[in-house]
Amino acid sequence: MELRALRYFVEVVRQQSFTAAADRLFVTQPTISKMVKALE
Numbered sequence: 001m002e003l004r005a006l007r008y009f010v011e012v013v014r015q016q017s018f019t020a021a022a023d024r025l026f027v028t029q030p031t032i033s034k035m036v037k038a039l040e
Helices: 003-015 018-025 029-039
Strands: none
Touching: 003 018, 003 029, 018 029
């Protein structure tokens, strides 16, 4: 498991939005989605 994926997941939960989390983390929304999916 990658620590970055966990950070992304936590930010999605905090923002309650994949798009808002992506904006805050300066990455694209598909990047966030892929990382969260990798946690499953």
